[in-house]
Amino acid sequence: MEEDPTFRYLALELCSATLHEYVEGQKMSEFSIDEKHIIAESMSGINHLHSLGIVHRDLKPQNVLLRTSSSLKVRALISDFGLCRKLPDGRGSFTAQSGILGTEGWIAPEMFQDRTRVTCAVDIFAMGCVIYYVLSCGGHPFGPPLKRQANIEAGDFSLKALIGEDRYTAEHLVNNMISFNSKLRPTADEVLHHCLFWSKSRQMSFFQDVSDRIEKETPQSAVVQSLERGANHVIKGDWRDHIGEELRQDLRRFRSYQGTSLRDLLRAMRNKKHHYRELPETLKESLGQIPDGYVTYFTSRFPALLVHTYKQMEMCCNEPVFKAYYSRSS
Structure with missing residues (x-):
């Protein structure tokens, strides 16, 4: 000037x-x-x-x-x-x-x-x-x-x-x-x-951190109750009905997942990501490459998943793992 x-x-x-x-x-x-x-x-x-x-x-x-x-x-x-x-x-x-x-x-x-x-x-x-x-x-x-x-x-x-x-x-x-x-x-x-501005990699990390955070929580805990509140519209009743048949069959092989639970959807996303290399090639092709294709596989089927989880997990914004995802003024 x-x-x-x-x-x-x-x-x-x-x-x-x-x-x-x-x-x-x-x-x-x-x-x-x-x-x-x-x-x-x-x-x-x-x-x-x-x-x-x-x-x-x-x-x-x-x-x-x-x-x-x-x-x-x-x-x-x-x-x-x-x-x-x-x-x-x-x-x-x-x-x-x-x-x-x-x-x-x-x-x-x-x-x-x-x-x-x-x-x-x-x-x-x-x-x-x-x-x-x-x-x-x-x-x-x-x-x-x-x-x-x-x-x-x-x-x-x-x-x-x-x-x-x-x-x-x-x-x-x-x-x-x-x-x-x-x-x-x-x-x-x-x-x-x-x-809205997160990359697919950041979204994947967030979903994984949320799943890790609530893994040992009881269904009655405040954080799980918050996450499940209003989740029916996110998972469209039963999320298992909206994923591919090959993934649905693969999930059945290892553990039981409740289709009416958002926590279980996040758990399934986390677990399949951890074991991605072990998945059949046809299933990997369906899920797409990590992180972009993989995250899109789920967010395209459940478009409210990210923002719902983001809103409901704000109660944890001061915890060390989640500070990076929320503004200091949150």
């Missing part, structure tokens, strides 16, 4: 497109872009701003820039800091003032409430909308442009355009980020730790 007596000049890297242009198909359609990676990079930028006590206040797809390197890797950068506000020293909020509040359709509801103190949560709200916009290929949780801001102020939203294997994890994250109550929204660091 440079300045003269009249202006300050902020130089940014030359970028190829905005996130808006990419999603709308106007630019960069020739690139294979990992959209979750782009979202995570954007959130890393927001996390950095918040760590400095800076609130952006105008986050939207047009203000996320995409840059390509010589290796064709695409990176995301946050831009347009004209409405940024530095939080007062030692304070986590400032008073909303008259004037420009941001861009209509991306402004958090508390910005329109009298005597509201503005926090970093306004950026989390906007980024929740941006994440939905990317993952739904151009949708907005609060509807079409003409009704959008009114719906935001009324708390009227829909996440039905989220589809695919990640729909449950994405729905959980976005739903929390756009909460009408700003105090219920996650921090930027909590967003970055969310299971």
Whole structure:
């Protein structure tokens, strides 16, 4: 940054497109872009701003820039800091003032409430909308442009355009980020730790650690009760009915598994992973390579498995094994 007596000049890297242009198909359609990676990079930028006590206040797809390197890797950068506000020293909020509040359709509801103190949560709200916009290929949780801001102020939203294997994890994250109550929204660091952004390897490690953690617990223990609570929709009644016949037969050979127990599904995943090399070749081909194919075999059949386990195991977030999976502010 440079300045003269009249202006300050902020130089940014030359970028190829905005996130808006990419999603709308106007630019960069020739690139294979990992959209979750782009979202995570954007959130890393927001996390950095918040760590400095800076609130952006105008986050939207047009203000996320995409840059390509010589290796064709695409990176995301946050831009347009004209409405940024530095939080007062030692304070986590400032008073909303008259004037420009941001861009209509991306402004958090508390910005329109009298005597509201503005926090970093306004950026989390906007980024929740941006994440939905990317993952739904151009949708907005609060509807079409003409009704959008009114719906935001009324708390009227829909996440039905989220589809695919990640729909449950994405729905959980976005739903929390756009909460009408700003105090219920996650921090930027909590967003970055969310299971939506985990690799298949990290998901595999998590499932294994959970299974190890509850292996010796009684069915009446708090952690098992938490895990099994609401699990029926995850395992679709009896998870054994939704796996391949060859795996089902293999599981029967060595021990008994209860099809109505989520704990037993995780145990089966862990045990077959441990003995993967010993499995018949045809079963290994069905399960896929560890970790990507193997994890996908189960999460594609039980798409709510990851986020349900993630939510219910948060009660263990301060235990040494699970600290790595949850934000320090959880």
